[in-house]
Amino acid sequence: MSIRHLAFLTPGNYAEADPFAGIEAALKLFEFGEKRGFNGAWVRQRHLERGVSSAATFLAAATQRTRRIELGAAVIQMGYENPFRLAEDLATVDVLSRGRLQVGLSAGAPLHGALLGNRFYDAAPNTIDFTHKRVGRLKANLEDTLLGDDQTFVESAGGRVRPRVQPHAPGLIDRLWYGGGSLRSVEWAGRNGFNLLLGNVLSGETTDDFLQAQLGLIERYRASEADARKGRVALGRVIVPLDGADAATRKRYREFAAGRVERTLAPQGERRTLFATDLVGTSDEILERLRHDPVLPHVSELRVELPYNFSSEDYEQILTGLSGRIAPELGWRAL
16 A cells, blocks of 8 residues: 555635635645645535635636645536636646646536526526536547638637637646546546546445445446556545544544444435545544555545535644654655
8 A cells, every 4th residue: 555645625615704714714725735745735616605616716826826736626517617618717727837737527417507597507408418428528628629620710819820729738638537436437437538536425336335336436447448548546535633633623523523424324315325434533543444445555646535614723733634644654755
């Protein structure tokens, strides 16, 4: 087992009356993570919630606050996006970051589409393609491809040019990730050249055991890869070390974990959703559980998913514990 790449995912929460403070705190956490030697910092994209609704905008700001750390979005739900316009935004952010952008994506109809109605839809929802093809269209837009034929030009005050998505961001298509939680989705990701994001939620299609189901996803992904380039696989886990926390904070952390245990005991709902168990404890306790995690030996990238609604101080204490003791014991070295 050797973790070579350590990243974290923050929810980017904020108070209703003061979104600036929460977004600024998330940007400062990216700066903090870079100083602690983390390889990557990711933000969740969420809609109609008190969180980051535009990962591209947030990460554009992060490019100006960091210099080395990879900047990721997990995940952008393509059902809400126009594949052409999003490609322009992401390419711009990647240029600003000098090639550090990591883009997590997912397919499917927008969760809040019915609520948004004609505030969002320009056509009947049953006529819109929300399948994996929509994700593929984004990738196609990011490729270095001229549009039209040899006689197709765009005329403007800036000059006469052959059209393509601008700016072009070389290498960004190799830094596209798919959030896979089912055998079908990871097979599509492998077959179409996407890296794979694994999290704390998946479909229990062949087993009730979360870890065995996740192993099956990795096996299916690797078997489905169509080209010689092996995609990156990043494993997400909620990890909350108690070391460095005061007694009241330790108690709050344990209560957080206890409130989420029931959902891990059996498959949930018709889709048989399985949830991973949170890792909350001392560094020694967490290391013992990670060393017995059957999935970890199959990945070299660990992404720590920070809990919702914790304070900035909590997040910094968690990241300090991870980078100071836990990750180095698993083979990671700070940059």
